[in-house]
Amino acid sequence: MGRVKLPIKKIENLTNRQVTYSKRRRNGLLKKAYKMSILCDINMALIMFSPSGRLSHFSGKKRIIEDILLQYINLPDKERGCIIKNKQSLICTLGKLQTETELTNARITPPGHKRQAEMQQ
Structure with missing residues (x-):
């Protein structure tokens, strides 16, 4: 049995939105950016601000x-x-x-x- 597909829309509950960002999306996206920069030998910059205004960033391996x-x-x-x-x-x-x-x-x-x-x- 597969996972249920959720519609992509803004999470209205502030606490749930923050938890989703911090636990799932931020780390997953940073990990994907890191892998992509290594696998494809690309220069990448990723800058994100959480719903609470906290900065997360990543830059590729050389720059x-x-x-x-x-x-x-x-x-x-x-x-x-x-x-x-x-x-x-x-x-x-x-x-x-x-x-x-x-x-x-x-x-x-x-x-x-x-x-x-x-x-x-």
Whole structure:
């Protein structure tokens, strides 16, 4: 006997919605994104906010989210499918975030130890 197919619609009960997101969808989606990035050797960024506003994110094996967002922003409007009105501001902000991330990683990594991203390459 198979599972009953549920219609795809918003879960009205706030508690049930939060439980469904945190226990099932978030971890399952992050796991699928990880597998897809490894199996297909693709650059992937996944950013999610829970119903309560909590951030979950994933970036592929070699690139950080900022790199992938910059690649997306720099696509021609026709290829991206929309126009970004404040493109220069986004590029500047992402550059700052990337620099901050690199500085933080440099401070956290003890001398003589490779970062996990460097070991994967």
